[in-house]
Amino acid sequence: MTTKNEFRSASRRPTWRLRAAASVGAVTVAATLATVAPGQATAEPTIGELMDSAGNVLQELPIDPNGSSDLTSLFDLLTPAKPGTPNTPTTERRTSCTQVTQIGDSTSVGVDSASKVAAPADRLTAQYERVGVKNVTLDAGGGRSIVEKVDGEPNGLDAVDTALARGDRGCWVIALGINDAANIAKGSKVTADERIDRMMKKLTDQNVLWPTVMTNDPSNSAYAKKNMTAFNDALERAADRYPNLKVYDFAAEAQPTWYADDGIHFNATGATQRNRLFATALATAFRD
Numbered sequence: 001m002t003t004k005n006e007f008r009s010a011s012r013r014p015t016w017r018l019r020a021a022a023s024v025g026a027v028t029v030a031a032t033l034a035t036v037a038p039g040q041a042t043a044e045p046t047i048g049e050l051m052d053s054a055g056n057v058l059q060e061l062p063i064d065p066n067g068s069s070d071l072t073s074l075f076d077l078l079t080p081a082k083p084g085t086p087n088t089p090t091t092e093r094r095t096s097c098t099q100v101t102q103i104g105d106s107t108s109v110g111v112d113s114a115s116k117v118a119a120p121a122d123r124l125t126a127q128y129e130r131v132g133v134k135n136v137t138l139d140a141g142g143g144r145s146i147v148e149k150v151d152g153e154p155n156g157l158d159a160v161d162t163a164l165a166r167g168d169r170g171c172w173v174i175a176l177g178i179n180d181a182a183n184i185a186k187g188s189k190v191t192a193d194e195r196i197d198r199m200m201k202k203l204t205d206q207n208v209l210w211p212t213v214m215t216n217d218p219s220n221s222a223y224a225k226k227n228m229t230a231f232n233d234a235l236e237r238a239a240d241r242y243p244n245l246k247v248y249d250f251a252a253e254a255q256p257t258w259y260a261d262d263g264i265h266f267n268a269t270g271a272t273q274r275n276r277l278f279a280t281a282l283a284t285a286f287r288d
Contacts, residue, residue, distance in 0.1 A: 090280055094132040094288040097207065099170030101137045102278075103159045107264070108140035108175050111271045118268065127275040131283035137168060145179035146195040148188070160202050171286055172206055173278060174199060177213040178264065181231040182222035192234035200242045207286050208244055210235055211278060214251035218263035248281035250274070 102108060102124065110116030112124040120126055125136040139159045143150035146157060154162065156176045180195050200208065212232040215223045228251065235247045258270025266274060 088287075093280060093283040095171070095283040095286050096288045097132070097171035097282060097286050098134045099137075099168065100128050100133045100135070100173060100282065101139070101163050101168045101170075102173040102175055103156055103163070104138065104140035104173075104175035105144040105179055106140070106142040107178060107266060107274075108138065109142060111140075111275055112136075112138050116268060116271050117275065119272075122272045122275060124275050124278075127279035128282065131279050132288055133171075133279075133282075137163065139163065140175075143179060144176065145183055146176055146199055147180070147190050148183055157198060157202065160199065164202070169206065171282065172203055172208045173282065174208060174210045175278075177210075177231045177235070178215065178223065178228065181213065181227040182220070184231070185222045185224070185227040192231045193237060196234055196238045197241075200238065200245060204244070206244060207246075208242070209246050209248055209278075209282050209285050210238075211248045211250035211281065212252070214254045216254075216256050216259040216263040220262075220264070223264050246285040248278075248285065250277060250281075253277060 104111075108124075114120075117123045121130075124138055128136045139162070141150075141153050141159070144153070144156055144159070147155055149155045149158075156174070160172075176199075177192075180192065184190070184192060196210075212235060213228045214232075215225060215228055218224065232249070232251055239245050239247045254270070255273075258266055258273055260267050260270075
């Protein structure tokens with residue numbers, strides 16, 4: 001994944017986009033397919049063509065019902081961080097992050113335990129350790145958003161304050177936004193941009209990876225895909241404001257078969273794949 005880009009999902013089939021920038025950014029997987037005028041010859045496939053192929057390959061990858069399928073083919077095609085720098089295969093990619101704190105909602109509950117992910121190697125801590133993290137902290141709560149509180153439980157901002165107070169420093173994965181998008185759709189006056197700003201202002205000197213959010217045809221209209229997309233657009237804007245923020249477009253890679261019946265939470269396969277992708281994204285965004 002390159003410096004200063006973003007993953008964005010414009011349709012069910014991912015369209016990968018690469019946007020260069022000076023020094024900061026989010027994480028990107030690919031670029032839109034370059035167009036070639038009739039009769040115009042090219043010496044070799046463009047990066048855009050290769051990346052678009054990667055997106056297509058992802059859609060066709062078989063999913064093991066036990067959650068053991070591997071998505072390395074997509075990440076193997078990521079563009080180098082710097083011109084002339086070899087691209088490290090997924091299985092060899094390592095992060096400079098030694099400490100990771102993941103702040104999440106109910107979609108992160110159980111992802112580090114046998115109750116949700118059967119194989120120990122597929123759990124959150126193991127996946128972060130796979131890419132070189134030494135210490136992992138997961139703080140997840142049902143119904144959690146950045147701003148609102150459910151039954152007096154800590155919101156995302158409270159969770160970050162608690163983590164900072166106990167000395168957590170280094171890298172952060174903010175796995176929030178689903179409930180924020182729904183709350184905004186239901187009438188909250190706190191915009192997505194404001195919510196993200198409040199979070200990022202607490203983490204000004206920290207490396208932050210923020211995955212985009214997505215649902216799969218949920219029965220609750222507040223959680224509709226269009227509301228998730230609006231929040232993701234705000235994340236993209238935030239990547240321009242905060243040099244320490246990288247946005248990983250998980251929404252572009254999430255598969256319908258990874259979701260539970262409610263279309264919001266993840267089944268065992270989805271939790272497994274999400275853990276793996278988050279870890280790989282971290283190792284790509286903040287390389288060793």
